[in-house]
């Protein structure tokens with residue numbers, strides 16, 4: 202299983218998902234296709250993906 206750090210097409214929230222085809226946004230609830238979304242990072246270890254997600258969020262706030 203691969204975990205991806207993806208961005209919601211609708212609200213822009215960056216989040217971790219283990220989904221292969223479709224993930225549901227945790228903030229706006231919209232379903233996004235993984236293939237059409239921006240993928241920042243991928244890793245087999247969910248903890249590494251979570252770390253990357255937190256780092257990307259910080260970078261975006263600067």
Ligand SMILES: [Zn+2]
Pocket residue numbers: 209210211212213214226227228229230231
């Ligand atoms: Zn969203």
